[in-house]
Amino acid sequence: xxxxxxxxxxxxxxxxxxxxxxxxxxxxxxxxxxxxxxxxxxxxxxxxxxxxxxxxxxxxxxxxxxxxxxxxxxxxxxxxxxxxxxxxxxxxxxxxxxxxxxxxxxxxxxxxxxxxxxxxxxxxxxxxxxxxxxxxxxxxxxxxxxxxxxxxxxxxxxxxxxxxxxxxxxxxxxxxxxxxxxxxxxxxxxxxxxxxxxxxxxxxxxxxxxxxxxxxxxxxxxxxxxxxx
Amino acid sequence: xxxxxxxxxxxxxxxxxxxxxxxxxxxxxxxxxxxxxxxxxxxxxxxxxxxxxxxxxxxxxxxxxxxxxxxxxxxxxxxxxxxxxxxxxxxxxxxxxxxxxxxxxxxxxxxxxxxxxxxxxxxxxxxxxxxxxxxxxxxxxxxxxxxxxxxxxxxxxxxxxxxxxxxxxxxxxxxxxxxxxxxxxxxxxxxxxxxxxxxxxxxxxxxxxxxxxx
Numbered sequence: 001x002x003x004x005x006x007x008x009x010x011x012x013x014x015x016x017x018x019x020x021x022x023x024x025x026x027x028x029x030x031x032x033x034x035x036x037x038x039x040x041x042x043x044x045x046x047x048x049x050x051x052x053x054x055x056x057x058x059x060x061x062x063x064x065x066x067x068x069x070x071x072x073x074x075x076x077x078x079x080x081x082x083x084x085x086x087x088x089x090x091x092x093x094x095x096x097x098x099x100x101x102x103x104x105x106x107x108x109x110x111x112x113x114x115x116x117x118x119x120x121x122x123x124x125x126x127x128x129x130x131x132x133x134x135x136x137x138x139x140x141x142x143x144x145x146x147x148x149x150x151x152x153x154x155x156x157x158x159x160x161x162x163x164x165x166x167x168x169x170x171x172x173x174x175x176x177x178x179x180x181x182x183x184x185x186x187x188x189x190x191x192x193x194x195x196x197x198x199x200x201x202x203x204x205x206x207x208x209x210x211x212x213x214x215x216x217x218x219x220x221x222x223x224x225x226x227x228x229x
Numbered sequence: 230x231x232x233x234x235x236x237x238x239x240x241x242x243x244x245x246x247x248x249x250x251x252x253x254x255x256x257x258x259x260x261x262x263x264x265x266x267x268x269x270x271x272x273x274x275x276x277x278x279x280x281x282x283x284x285x286x287x288x289x290x291x292x293x294x295x296x297x298x299x300x301x302x303x304x305x306x307x308x309x310x311x312x313x314x315x316x317x318x319x320x321x322x323x324x325x326x327x328x329x330x331x332x333x334x335x336x337x338x339x340x341x342x343x344x345x346x347x348x349x350x351x352x353x354x355x356x357x358x359x360x361x362x363x364x365x366x367x368x369x370x371x372x373x374x375x376x377x378x379x380x381x382x383x384x385x386x387x388x389x390x391x392x393x394x395x396x397x398x399x400x401x402x403x404x405x406x407x408x409x410x411x412x413x414x415x416x417x418x419x420x421x422x423x424x425x426x427x428x429x430x431x432x433x434x435x436x437x438x439x440x441x442x443x
Contacts, residue, residue, distance in 0.1 A: 027279040027316075028302030029295060053316075057302055084355035085302075093353055102354055105278060106320030106361035113317045125364040126324060131391050132356065162296075174307075175280045176296030177315040209315075228293035228304045 004168050005197060005218045009039035012191050012219040016045055016156060019076075023112065023157040023187055024052040024066060025180030031172065032065045033160040035193050035221040040158075041068055049077040051112070051154055053105060053179060055089035059227055063088050073097060079152065081105040102132060107149055109182055115151035116185025116214070124149055157187035160221070161210070164194035165201075168215030169208045177209060184214040191217040195224060232423030233404040241266045242419075243332050243372050243402050247273055252282065254323070254362060256333035256346075257301045260372050263332055274310070276328055278358040280319050283311025300358065323358065324365035331366040333359070335373045335398075336390050337383050340435035342398040342410035344371065345390035363394030375403035375432050382434030384408070384415070405429050414438050 006012040013036055016022070022040075026032030040048075048069065055078050056067025063086060069075055071088040077099040083089045092098040103111065104126045114122060123146035127133050137148040159180040162173035170192055172180060184190045192210075197220045234242065236259055244266035247253055254276045255261050264286055267273050275284040277299040284299055285306035293304035307313075322328055337345040344363055348354040363369055376382055384401065400418075401408040406429045407419040416438045417426060426439050 028298055030279065030298045030302070031296055082355045082357045084353045090353050100354075102356055104356050104360040105316065105358040106324055109316035109320055124324070126361045128364070129392065129395055130360065131354075132360065172296075172313075172315075174294060174297040174313055175277070177313060178280050179316050181315045182317055224295070226293075226295050228288070228295060229290045 004216065005166055007219075009035040009193060009219050009222060010042065012036065012193075012217045013039050013043065013158075016040065016043065018045055019047045020045065020156060021049040021051065021154045023154040023179075023183040024050060025157070025159040025178065025183050026065065027053050027175065027178040028057045029059070029065055029227055030174070031160050031176030031178050031180055033158040033193050034065065034225060035219070035223065036158040036191060037066060037069070041072070046074050047076045048074055049079065050075050051079045051152055053080050053082060053108065055080065055083050055086045058085055058087060064225070064227065070098065077101065079103060081108050104132065108152075109179060111149055111152040112179065112182040112186045115153045116182060119151065121148055121150045123147065152186065154183075154187040155189065157183035157190045159184050159190060159192045161192055161194040163196045163198060163203060164192055164215070164218045165198050165203050165212075166218070167200050168192065168212035168218050169203055170194065170210035170215060171203060171207060172209050181210045184210045189216050190214055191219070193219050193221040195221060232428075233421040235404070236262055238421070239372055239402050239404065242407065243370060246370060246400070247271065247330060249273075251329040252276055252322070252327065254278065254328050254331040254366060256331070256359075258334050260332040260334060261301070276319075276322060277305070278316075278319050278323060278362070280314050280316060281305075281307060281311060282314075282322070283308045320358070320361050323361045326365055326367055328366045330368045330370065331362050332370045332372055333362070335371045335383065337385055337388050338371050338398050338401055339388050340384070340386055340415050342396045343388050344369070344393045344398050345388045347391065347393050349390050359393050363397040368399050369397050370400045370402060371398050372402045375405040375429070382432060385434040386436075405432060408437070411438075416440065
């Protein structure tokens with residue numbers, strides 16, 4: 001019988017190869033798949049394309065989440081909305097060592113959702129007439145300018161849930177959902193880590209945020225850092 | 230400078246634009262001060278684009294949760310009646326015209342209400358949700374210092390910084406005054422205490438319409 005539950009984060013990501021395109025859920029440090037990120041860091045994977053709202057996050061003098069991957073020069077390209085606050089990214093960017101595709105946050109969400117939903121593109125008002133619209137097809141609809149945006153795809157999505165059942169039904173908590181449910185739909189392989197993994201039937205089916213069909217692998221996160229006092 | 234409004238005065242003035250039952254998005258930085266000045270008799274839902282409607286305030290030590298933050302990634306609380314949702318729903322609220330008001334900071338605003346607040350020459354560009362917000366939120370108020378730190382006007386005839394959105398700003402609240410952006414141009418609506426119309430004109434890089442005194 002199919003078993004989606006892996007024993008460790010390392011095992012769950014063991015087939016991620018150099019050059020992989022990976023979506024990482026999370027906003028700042030909320031809802032980031034911190035165990036899968038640590039496992040990827042330990043594995044030494046290089047030349048990664050990161051799709052994520054932020055390239056890690058700064059708190060005081062330290063940077064967490066995806067930042068160590070940038071600091072170690074493991075990332076070839078970042079596609080996201082807000083890199084400025086992360087020093088590890090800025091240093092790499094200033095040195096010309098990483099490519100940046102800047103995407104407005106709502107457009108980022110929708111491009112990911114489009115891929116997961118079988119939508120080939122969409123027209124959106126966001127960014128029309130700005131630097132971020134350069135080279136994009138524009139169209140006037142009901143007298144307003146829209147730009148054409150295309151789906152974003154990935155080899156893997158690393159997502160973080162509060163709870164998962166053994167089938168892969170996911171529940172998020174507070175602002176921990178953010179990009180996670182969208183990325184879970186969009187990637188070729190979705191790997192979910194959860195604070196708790198429970199048996200089928202233990203989650204109320206009416207409260208599932210991400211249905212199991214979108215989740216390929218599940219792992220119970222080994223360690224959850226809290227960051228804030 | 231002693232004349233004019235300080236940040237708290239500006240936040241109090243911006244809060245007066247919030248109606249009962251409003252859904253409001255606050256930008257990072259100075260606009261977050263507005264949270265403290267909403268009258269208790271108004272029910273206001275503050276939206277943070279990372280997925281919360283009904284933000285309370287900044288979380289104190291002991292009440293933080295790593296998965297409960299605002300758009301600036303600071304730990305926050307939520308009010309009774311709040312809801313959480315994913316980024317696609319959050320930006321459906323934003324772009325779909327469901328949010329009543331956004332209060333944002335700015336580098337520059339033009340006399341036509343064009344807004345620049347996402348990047349400047351030499352900066353690592355970052356956009357977050359700013360372009361989505363100006364594309365869809367029903368009313369945009371800018372809250373900013375009237376001039377740059379070295380005294381140059383931030384209210385200008387034409388933007389020199391990269392644009393966030395065209396014609397999107399409807400009101401500007403600064404330490405010197407309140408301006409309405411109208412089809413005819415910038416109208417001086419209110420002066421801060423101790424500030425003259427002449428002071429405002431001297432600090433502004435665009436033409437102002439000054440209504441006759443009553």
